[in-house]
Amino acid sequence: MSDLPGDPLQSSAPGAAAQDIDEMAESLMTEQVNPVLEPDRFTPLQEADFQPVDPAYLKQLRLTLLPVLLLAAPLGWQLYQLPLTLPWVTGLALLVPGVVIILLALFWAPRRYRLTGYCLRQHDLHLRTGALWRRTTSVTLNRIQHLEVSQGPLERLLGIARLLIYTAGGSGQDLAIPGLAKVRADQLRLYVLQQLGEPDVGEREASEGDA
Amino acid sequence: MKPGNDPGELVHWQRVSPVAVVFFALHGLRRLIGASANLAPLLVVVVFNETLRQLAIQYGPPAALLLLTGGALAWYLTFLYAVSDERILLRQGVVRRRTLSLDFQRVQQADVQVPWYYRPFGLAVLSLDSAGASGETLHLSGIPAARAEALREQILIARAQAGPAAAEAEEPGLNADFSLSLPLCEVLRYGLMRNTLLVLLPVLAPFSEILLRRLEEVIAVIAPNWLTAETLAGGQRFLAVGGLLLGLVLLMAVVSMGLGLVRYHGYQLERHGEQFRYRAGLMTVLTRSVRRQRIQMVTVRLSWMGRLMGRHSLMISKAGDRQAGQDTEHFVVPVLHRCALQNLMQELHLPLQPDWQRPHAGAMLTGIGRWWAFGTLLIGSLMLQGAPVSVLLSLAAVTFVISMLAALGWWRLRLCREARWVGLRQGVLGRTVRWLPTARVQSVSLLQPLWQRRLGLASLDVRAASGRIVLPWIPRRQAERWRDELLCEVASGDIL
Numbered sequence: 001m002s003d004l005p006g007d008p009l010q011s012s013a014p015g016a017a018a019q020d021i022d023e024m025a026e027s028l029m030t031e032q033v034n035p036v037l038e039p040d041r042f043t044p045l046q047e048a049d050f051q052p053v054d055p056a057y058l059k060q061l062r063l064t065l066l067p068v069l070l071l072a073a074p075l076g077w078q079l080y081q082l083p084l085t086l087p088w089v090t091g092l093a094l095l096v097p098g099v100v101i102i103l104l105a106l107f108w109a110p111r112r113y114r115l116t117g118y119c120l121r122q123h124d125l126h127l128r129t130g131a132l133w134r135r136t137t138s139v140t141l142n143r144i145q146h147l148e149v150s151q152g153p154l155e156r157l158l159g160i161a162r163l164l165i166y167t168a169g170g171s172g173q174d175l176a177i178p179g180l181a182k183v184r185a186d187q188l189r190l191y192v193l194q195q196l197g198e199p200d201v202g203e204r205e206a207s208e209g210d211a
Numbered sequence: 212m213k214p215g216n217d218p219g220e221l222v223h224w225q226r227v228s229p230v231a232v233v234f235f236a237l238h239g240l241r242r243l244i245g246a247s248a249n250l251a252p253l254l255v256v257v258v259f260n261e262t263l264r265q266l267a268i269q270y271g272p273p274a275a276l277l278l279l280t281g282g283a284l285a286w287y288l289t290f291l292y293a294v295s296d297e298r299i300l301l302r303q304g305v306v307r308r309r310t311l312s313l314d315f316q317r318v319q320q321a322d323v324q325v326p327w328y329y330r331p332f333g334l335a336v337l338s339l340d341s342a343g344a345s346g347e348t349l350h351l352s353g354i355p356a357a358r359a360e361a362l363r364e365q366i367l368i369a370r371a372q373a374g375p376a377a378a379e380a381e382e383p384g385l386n387a388d389f390s391l392s393l394p395l396c397e398v399l400r401y402g403l404m405r406n407t408l409l410v411l412l413p414v415l416a417p418f419s420e421i422l423l424r425r426l427e428e429v430i431a432v433i434a435p436n437w438l439t440a441e442t443l444a445g446g447q448r449f450l451a452v453g454g455l456l457l458g459l460v461l462l463m464a465v466v467s468m469g470l471g472l473v474r475y476h477g478y479q480l481e482r483h484g485e486q487f488r489y490r491a492g493l494m495t496v497l498t499r500s501v502r503r504q505r506i507q508m509v510t511v512r513l514s515w516m517g518r519l520m521g522r523h524s525l526m527i528s529k530a531g532d533r534q535a536g537q538d539t540e541h542f543v544v545p546v547l548h549r550c551a552l553q554n555l556m557q558e559l560h561l562p563l564q565p566d567w568q569r570p571h572a573g574a575m576l577t578g579i580g581r582w583w584a585f586g587t588l589l590i591g592s593l594m595l596q597g598a599p600v601s602v603l604l605s606l607a608a609v610t611f612v613i614s615m616l617a618a619l620g621w622w623r624l625r626l627c628r629e630a631r632w633v634g635l636r637q638g639v640l641g642r643t644v645r646w647l648p649t650a651r652v653q654s655v656s657l658l659q660p661l662w663q664r665r666l667g668l669a670s671l672d673v674r675a676a677s678g679r680i681v682l683p684w685i686p687r688r689q690a691e692r693w694r695d696e697l698l699c700e701v702a703s704g705d706i707l
Contacts, residue, residue: 043695043699044691044692044695045691045694045695123698123702124698124702130659132660132661133658133659133660133661134658134659134660134664135656135657135658135659136656136657136694137654137655137656137657138654138655138656138657138694138698139653139654140698140701140702141702142701142702142704143652143653143654143701167653167654167676168653168676174653174654174674175654
């Protein structure tokens with residue numbers, strides 16, 4: 001049960017005009033997914049429904065491992081107390097976190113990237129994440145209060161974004177879809193906003209984008 | 212709340228009773244105490260500087276008094292209110308005048324309180340919570356009690372007309388669809404049941420020696436030759452400590468009963484249509500109501516003390532409750548015997564005989580394993596540092612006891628999914644059952660840690676605005692089915 005048409009990156013160059021995004025969002029709306037909704041019948045969520053996130057997310061995961069190197073400082077301090085020469089201390093202090101980073105980058109990051117996915121249906125939105133501790137979070141669209149597209153410095157560098165979804169009354173976001181291509185994140189946001197019955201939001205923002 | 216600027220509307224401003232100055236002064240005092248926390252660094256300087264300290268002692272209290280009374284008077288003089296058919300307007304502010312307008316339809320909660328200083332004058336406080344997350348409560352203080360009640364009724368009617376289901380707001384005691392009142396003995400039981408003060412006992416236990424010594428000093432002053440430290444040896448000393456602790460327990464029980472009585476004296480619960488309402492209090496009478504549609508979570512609690520007395524308590528969390536777990540903010544039914552509980556559960560449409568399900572036994576094993584792993588690590592590291600054997604042994608014993616308690620907790624845990632409710636039952640000595648209405652679910656998460664995935668199990672984390680329920684260690688297929696059903700119910704909630 002695929003819900004979105006082909007990868008937007010293929011059909012739109014980076015920095016595509018907001019109008020194109022709007023058109024894409026409209027084409028999304030016309031596509032009917034899990035339309036049957038009766039209390040006694042429900043559409044089960046299938047693993048195959050999940051869309052993968054952008055490959056740049058893998059790079060982001062690997063880059064976010066780098067702060068582990070900071071562990072070298074306390075470790076070096078501990079080793080410095082032992083009767084070791086300075087080259088040994090530096091080497092050992094860098095080696096241990098280095099090995100940890102390499103192992104995580106080789107095994108954990110690809111697994112986490114592979115298992116991270118989202119699924120947008122007509123009435124609900126799902127996020128699957130976690131390499132060892134797997135979690136699938138689901139929110140129905142009628143509970144969504146507002147949406148945000150957020151881009152940290154690293155994400156801006158990689159051209160990806162996070163879609164944050166807030167529901168009523170909750171503290172903080174209920175769902176954060178990481179590693180989305182910026183265009184795809186905007187597209188998803190507009191689509192959900194239009195589903196929520198705020199068509200003018202999309203139009204207004206699209207015209208702002210043009211200006 | 213938005214500034215009221217309807218030029219066409221003729222506004223008839225009214226002033227509240229002059230007695231409201233007391234209310235404003237108390238409010239001001241509360242704010243002054245709140246603000247003084249920010250001035251702590253300044254206070255330190257004042258305390259350690261001789262000249263400043265003298266000045267503060269000499270002029271501080273009169274200045275504070277002047278500030279309070281002056282502020283309260285100014286507040287009273289500038290405080291005006293007006294009521295129209297649809298909204299209430301408040302105008303206040305000494306320096307910067309603000310006009311607030313609150314539409315009746317946007318009122319989330321309307322409470323009427325009668326503080327002790329208002330009682331002789333027949334006045335009351337109307338507290339209004341508006342929709343929106345700002346959490347600002349609007350107090351209309353010092354209006355006649357009858358007027359406050361009438362306004363409350365008017366607001367309830369306006370809100371009910373705006374809502375999908377009309378709730379009839381009627382005079383208390385008249386034609387209630389369900390009513391429950393708590394006699395004095397039941398309210399006193401609540402004081403005994405609520406063991407928050409008893410929690411202090413273990414904290415006080417290490418100080419029992421000091422307390423005993425103080426007691427000895429007091430006795431030595433009163434009756435010098437009757438009891439000396441020498442005669443208090445062995446068993447006598449033990450008895451004295453025991454007696455002291457027992458006395459403390461009794462004192463706390465009495466204090467607790469007194470506090471319970473102040474809050475819940477004359478408790479009267481009624482249901483009018485979809486509206487539940489209670490009225491209680493000895494000094495300050497509080498009226499609080501909740502509509503069935505706004506219920507976010509129902510918690511039925513049976514404390515270990517309550518188990519001995521066969522009494523439960525029930526708490527309803529509703530939309531807009533700010534501090535979770537605080538009794539003062541929630542809709543509370545403090546004491547319920549079994550029969551009354553059944554009746555009330557029926558009124559709330561809670562399942563009377565839920566189909567409780569046990570989580571997988573693996574939960575218990577990981578519960579034990581987690582504590583043993585933690586204990587082993589701790590004991591191992593202490594052993595490497597050469598800690599004495601007695602310490603290690605006692606740590607091992609503590610770890611064992613805690614792990615057994617954790618296992619018992621898992622053993623007694625039950626979960627269920629009934630029509631329109633998700634429930635979780637927990638507790639080792641007492642018992643807490645939490646019910647979350649499926650119509651209020653905000654998000655659902657399916658959790659699968661490594662070991663649960665291997666066993667084909669999963670946990671379901673169901674979240675609402677005022678809390679969450681985790682249904683742990685259930686078969687994956689069942690968890691997925693429940694998740695899909697819940698999402699379907701929530702998605703179709705607005706359509707139906």
